[in-house]
Amino acid sequence: MRVRFILLTIALSLCCAAYLSIGARGDWGFVLSFRAQKLAALLLVGFSLSWATVVFQTITGNRILTPSIMGFDALYLLLLSALVWSIGAQAYQALSAQVLMTASAALLCGAALILFKTVLRAGRGNLMQMILTGVVLSVLFRSLTAYFQRVIDPNEYAVVQAASFARFSNVDTSLLLLAAVLSLGAGLAVWRIRHRLDVTSLGPVLSASLGEPPRRVQWQVLILISVLVSISTALVGPVAFFGLLVTSLTYLVTPSCRHSEILPTAALIAGIILVGGQTLMERVLDLSTPLSVVVEFIGGLIFLFLLLRSLR
Amino acid sequence: MIDIQDVTYKIAGQPILQDVSLQLDKGGIIALIGPNGAGKSTLLSLVARLLPLQTGTIRVDDLQIGQTVDTVLAKKLGILPQELTVASRLTIRDLVGFGRYPYHKGRPSADDHDRVDTALHLFDLSDLAERQLETLSGGQRQRAFVAMAYVQDTDYLLLDEPLNNLDIAASRALMTLLRDLTAGRKRTVVIVLHDINYAAAYADRIIALKAGRVVADGAPDAVVTAALLRDVFETPANVTTVARRQVVLV
Numbered sequence: 001m002r003v004r005f006i007l008l009t010i011a012l013s014l015c016c017a018a019y020l021s022i023g024a025r026g027d028w029g030f031v032l033s034f035r036a037q038k039l040a041a042l043l044l045v046g047f048s049l050s051w052a053t054v055v056f057q058t059i060t061g062n063r064i065l066t067p068s069i070m071g072f073d074a075l076y077l078l079l080l081s082a083l084v085w086s087i088g089a090q091a092y093q094a095l096s097a098q099v100l101m102t103a104s105a106a107l108l109c110g111a112a113l114i115l116f117k118t119v120l121r122a123g124r125g126n127l128m129q130m131i132l133t134g135v136v137l138s139v140l141f142r143s144l145t146a147y148f149q150r151v152i153d154p155n156e157y158a159v160v161q162a163a164s165f166a167r168f169s170n171v172d173t174s175l176l177l178l179a180a181v182l183s184l185g186a187g188l189a190v191w192r193i194r195h196r197l198d199v200t201s202l203g204p205v206l207s208a209s210l211g212e213p214p215r216r217v218q219w220q221v222l223i224l225i226s227v228l229v230s231i232s233t234a235l236v237g238p239v240a241f242f243g244l245l246v247t248s249l250t251y252l253v254t255p256s257c258r259h260s261e262i263l264p265t266a267a268l269i270a271g272i273i274l275v276g277g278q279t280l281m282e283r284v285l286d287l288s289t290p291l292s293v294v295v296e297f298i299g300g301l302i303f304l305f306l307l308l309r310s311l312r
Numbered sequence: 313m314i315d316i317q318d319v320t321y322k323i324a325g326q327p328i329l330q331d332v333s334l335q336l337d338k339g340g341i342i343a344l345i346g347p348n349g350a351g352k353s354t355l356l357s358l359v360a361r362l363l364p365l366q367t368g369t370i371r372v373d374d375l376q377i378g379q380t381v382d383t384v385l386a387k388k389l390g391i392l393p394q395e396l397t398v399a400s401r402l403t404i405r406d407l408v409g410f411g412r413y414p415y416h417k418g419r420p421s422a423d424d425h426d427r428v429d430t431a432l433h434l435f436d437l438s439d440l441a442e443r444q445l446e447t448l449s450g451g452q453r454q455r456a457f458v459a460m461a462y463v464q465d466t467d468y469l470l471l472d473e474p475l476n477n478l479d480i481a482a483s484r485a486l487m488t489l490l491r492d493l494t495a496g497r498k499r500t501v502v503i504v505l506h507d508i509n510y511a512a513a514y515a516d517r518i519i520a521l522k523a524g525r526v527v528a529d530g531a532p533d534a535v536v537t538a539a540l541l542r543d544v545f546e547t548p549a550n551v552t553t554v555a556r557r558q559v560v561l562v
């Protein structure tokens with residue numbers, strides 16, 4: 001475990017160094033501080049999404065579903081659009097992106113609790129039902145978002161539209177400080193319940209028998225997932241299959257079932273994929289294909305593979 | 313004592329248990345028997361607070377089910393449910409170790425490790441300790457789950473068909489172990505058994521359920537009769553006595 005952990009840390013450090021230095025020209029001080037902000041944002045996104053996905057898979061008891069597949073990020077965008085629409089142009093001018101993000105995140109916590117708790121309870125153990133529900137919900141959220149975007153004042157439209165597409169190269173760094181505080185706070189809360197999550201992964205019956213009934217941990221986890229997903233969606237937009245790619249690789253490289261090992265490993269792998277991938281695509285290969293397309297493609301293939309395997 | 317008072321449980325209007333009242337005294341092995349669908353698993357799940365009570369009350373010593381903190385009850389009452397799927401690559405040692413969770417909350421002490429080692433040894437799992445659950449046979453996995461319930465070290469242990477998947481050697485070993493465990497009258501095992509001969513051989517008391525009602529209750533030689541098999545299980549099997557013990561001729 002130690003060796004694997006050290007290797008992953010070294011790999012991530014190398015990726016970060018490469019990201020910061022390769023192809024840097026001109027004023028190094030300026031370039032570095034500019035890139036360091038983007039780097040921090042990528043790491044935050046990797047951390048938030050990987051942890052959100054791991055704990056979501058733990059409470060739902062499967063390794064195929066992710067918050068993105070269930071429509072969490074689509075719901076975030078819907079709430080953001082609805083918020084921008086409802087407060088109108090004047091108020092919107094006065095509000096900062098930070099306030100908007102916090103408000104949407106808070107709304108997402110409430111909505112997720114109401115909506116996903118019922119979905120999770122009804123669908124537990126029935127994978128296809130949950131996936132179908134997730135697909136239907138995501139489509140519903142997206143159409144409603146599209147509706148709001150159409151009725152929104154064109155001046156306000158920019159902010160909502162920018163948030164609606166996945167973009168790793170053009171990260172919104174104005175939200176960085178707030179995002180860092182929120183995601184580290186949520187991360188700390190997840191870390192504190194890591195042992196309870198271990199027990200929860202034994203399934204509802206055994207965990208109840210061990211004095212840790214899943215419903216108690218479930219609502220806590222749904223709130224934390226909402227915060228983490230809000231952060232990553234605000235920073236880089238919705239990404240459907242990135243979380244699945246990360247957790248699949250994580251379960252592949254760590255034999256452990258303990259969250260104290262799974263969580264750090266997942267965060268490291270997520271960082272390596274994002275920072276390493278971005279360096280490769282943008283700096284080394286100089287490709288115009290966005291990293292998000294590649295990540296979604298591979299993640300999507302994994303999703304299909306896992307789904308087909310579970311059907312056998 | 314587990315005190316079950318007037319428990320009725322319905323699913324979609326259908327009564328699964330009807331007016332079940334039982335006093336299960338402390339100490340010994342109590343076997344629950346009955347045909348498939350009689351409500352045995354439902355009754356155990358209610359006692360283990362895995363299902364919410366609808367009517368009636370259940371007390372375990374001085375703790376009332378439904379009003380007791382989960383973590384307190386986890387040290388009083390252990391359950392091994394009938395159908396278990398733990399989808400993961402847990403090793404046997406990890407799984408058995410979870411039985412100590414109510415005590416250490418994720419930070420096992422040396423004593424916890426010792427108890428797990430003892431249990432692995434008792435259940436003949438020491439050689440398999442580092443193997444992952446999914447690489448084991450059904451019987452080996454079943455033993456691991458029982459070992460986990462065992463290290464939870466509760467006064468009351470509810471086991472739902474633990475002999476499923478076990479061969480005769482493992483079944484007899486498990487039943488003998490349970491009898492040793494309860495011999496000091498300290499621990500109580502409530503166990504659902506399908507094989508009435510095992511119930512007759514090892515239990516101190518047998519309770520038969522049919523269609524959600526208690527239809528027989530008493531010492532093995534009083535309960536295990538041809539009449540029971542005819543009326544409760546609806547099969548005309550004969551019962552004979554071998555070495556002063558009732559045996560169903562199958």
Ligand SMILES: Nc1ncnc2c1ncn2[C@@H]1O[C@H](COP(=O)(O)OP(=O)(O)O)[C@@H](O)[C@H]1O
Binds near residue numbers: 346350351352353
């Ligand atoms: N979730 C459920 N929905 C509908 N009926 C159920 C459910 N669970 C159990 N039952 C019914 O309750 C009865 C008792 O089940 P159970 O307690 O599992 O029986 P046993 O363990 O004695 O075989 C059965 O007739 C079964 O069909």
Ligand SMILES: [Mg+2]
Binds near residue numbers: 352353394472
């Ligand atoms: Mg049963």
